[in-house]
Amino acid sequence: MARRLVVIGGDAGGMAAATQARRRDDDLEIVALERGNWTSYSACGIPYVVGGAVADLDQLVVRTPDEFRQRSRIDVRMHHEAMAIDLVAGKVEVRDHVHERTIRLPFDDLVLGTGARPLRPDLPGIDLPFVHGVQTLDDAADLLAHADKIRCREVVIVGSGYIGLEMAEAFVARGARVTLVEGANQVMRSLDRDMAGLVQAALERFGVDVRLDSPAKAFEDGTVVTEEGQFAADLVVLGLGVVPNSELAADAGIELGVRNSIRVDRRQQTSAAGVWAAGDSCESYHLVSRRPVHIALGTVTNRQARVAGINIGGGYATFPGVVGTAVTKICNTEVGRTGLSEQEADEAGLATVSAKIDSTTRAGYFPGNKPITVKLVAERVTGRLLGAQIVGEEGAAKRIDIAAVAITAGMTVHELIDVDLSYAPPFSPVWDPVATAARQAARAVDEAR
Ligand SMILES: Cc1cc2nc3c(=O)[nH]c(=O)nc-3n(C[C@H](O)[C@H](O)[C@H](O)COP(=O)(O)OP(=O)(O)OC[C@H]3O[C@@H](n4cnc5c(N)ncnc54)[C@H](O)[C@@H]3O)c2cc1C
Numbered sequence: 001m002a003r004r005l006v007v008i009g010g011d012a013g014g015m016a017a018a019t020q021a022r023r024r025d026d027d028l029e030i031v032a033l034e035r036g037n038w039t040s041y042s043a044c045g046i047p048y049v050v051g052g053a054v055a056d057l058d059q060l061v062v063r064t065p066d067e068f069r070q071r072s073r074i075d076v077r078m079h080h081e082a083m084a085i086d087l088v089a090g091k092v093e094v095r096d097h098v099h100e101r102t103i104r105l106p107f108d109d110l111v112l113g114t115g116a117r118p119l120r121p122d123l124p125g126i127d128l129p130f131v132h133g134v135q136t137l138d139d140a141a142d143l144l145a146h147a148d149k150i151r152c153r154e155v156v157i158v159g160s161g162y163i164g165l166e167m168a169e170a171f172v173a174r175g176a177r178v179t180l181v182e183g184a185n186q187v188m189r190s191l192d193r194d195m196a197g198l199v200q201a202a203l204e205r206f207g208v209d210v211r212l213d214s215p216a217k218a219f220e221d222g223t224v225v226t227e228e229g230q231f232a233a234d235l236v237v238l239g240l241g242v243v244p245n246s247e248l249a250a251d252a253g254i255e256l257g258v259r260n261s262i263r264v265d266r267r268q269q270t271s272a273a274g275v276w277a278a279g280d281s282c283e284s285y286h287l288v289s290r291r292p293v294h295i296a297l298g299t300v301t302n303r304q305a306r307v308a309g310i311n312i313g314g315g316y317a318t319f320p321g322v323v324g325t326a327v328t329k330i331c332n333t334e335v336g337r338t339g340l341s342e343q344e345a346d347e348a349g350l351a352t353v354s355a356k357i358d359s360t361t362r363a364g365y366f367p368g369n370k371p372i373t374v375k376l377v378a379e380r381v382t383g384r385l386l387g388a389q390i391v392g393e394e395g396a397a398k399r400i401d402i403a404a405v406a407i408t409a410g411m412t413v414h415e416l417i418d419v420d421l422s423y424a425p426p427f428s429p430v431w432d433p434v435a436t437a438a439r440q441a442a443r444a445v446d447e448a449r
Pocket of ligand 1: 008009011012013014033034035038043044045046080081082083113115136163245248280296297298300301
């Protein structure tokens with residue numbers, strides 16, 4: 001009898017693992033369970049549908065259930081929800097919402113691609129229907145239907161993670177008045193405060209009313225209550241980060257790790273043999289802090305899923321870890337970050353120096369050049385590059401990938417100066433802004449020695 005792989009979760013983590021396993025093992029029987037309405041979609045595109053740059057949610061679907069069935073012979077079962085895992089019997093208890101019945105599905109291998117959900121702190125009124133979290137296309141469909149129905153004018157974003165900020169821009173683009181309430185004294189805590197100030201300025205230029213030090217305390221119909229006062233809202237979007245969907249795993253006795261994400265080894269195997277996890281539900285290893293982290297990104301998900309799929313399909317692959325690279329566009333301002341911020345380096349016990357420079361995305365005389373600010377964080381004694389942050393206009397953010405490669409390779413800022421980067425006036429100044437920042441950081445390291 002053919003080995004059976006059961007996949008829980010029909011988006012990137014689950015389906016990329018399933019297709020990779022299929023490529024390596026033609027005989028494998030693969031059953032994928034998805035409780036929602038869509039498979040293999042780009043949640044990353046949701047803010048652009050809300051803002052109107054992309055026509056509708058269907059455009060975000062990379063592969064439909066039928067495409068999986070026909071091209072990869074994966075038995076995709078929509079509206080099927082995994083309710084429990086029995087590791088001893090090797091079975092998943094599944095609620096089939098189509099036929100309103102429960103079945104027990106045997107597996108030889110199991111992939112947990114259950115993703116994450118928006119963090120909903122236990123505050124009065126948090127479950128009122130005007131408070132939305134956005135993670136899946138189903139969440140986005142609910143949000144859009146509600147926004148259209150009430151023709152929303154006043155939107156409050158609670159929390160300033162990048163998803164909240166992208167949604168703030170999207171609702172301004174839809175013509176709403178947007179207030180952002182944030183409990184901390186800066187937006188986007190994945191950046192250092194000085195760089196976050198540039199993002200805040202971009203939000204304010206775009207028309208977003210930013211309220212720092214204003215944690216939400218309660219939601220009442222039509223109002224968000226904070227310590228600073230009350231803000232009118234006919235719709236609220238939560239941007240407080242995500243919580244891994246790891247309860248199924250935990251209830252089955254599978255070990256959890258950092259922030260309750262599913263612990264995995266380097267081959268993406270959980271503490272249970274034959275049970276694998278990939279994506280927002282599981283943890284990663286941070287190559288700079290050398291600590292386990294939970295980083296919920298599509299980039300990480302796809303790489304982890306590839307590794308899990310290769311191993312399930314009989315190959316051998318390992319996932320080395322992450323450096324926390326991310327880019328986003330917020331209110332026409334591009335933001336990139338990788339490695340550790342100064343604060344994160346401090347928390348990891350690393351002594352740092354930093355350097356920040358202002359430059360332009362093209363040669364200063366070339367039409368269309370835009371401002372860019374680059375900040376580098378280096379280890380004080382060794383000069384090893386620990387982190388980078390970039391805020392600027394068009395052409396700025398993807399330069400973060402230079403720093404991501406340098407950090408992954410363990411380079412010092414002195415070595416980064418001498419990397420043979422390209423140059424022509426339409427693309428950069430003769431010294432790319434990242435190289436200019438490296439020169440300044442190298443001087444700071446030399447002075448600190
Ligand atoms: C608005 C937004 C913007 C983003 N932008 C970016 C970006 O620009 N760049 C980037 O790298 N990342 C971005 N991300 C993150 C990225 O989308 C996620 O990292 C990625 O979707 C994670 O994939 P996943 O398969 O692990 O989880 P999910 O996408 O959450 O999918 C999990 C699936 O499992 C299903 N499921 C869960 N439990 C069960 C169960 N018990 N039974 C059956 N089905 C179940 C869910 O319905 C869901 O469809 C963004 C996310 C959002 C929400």
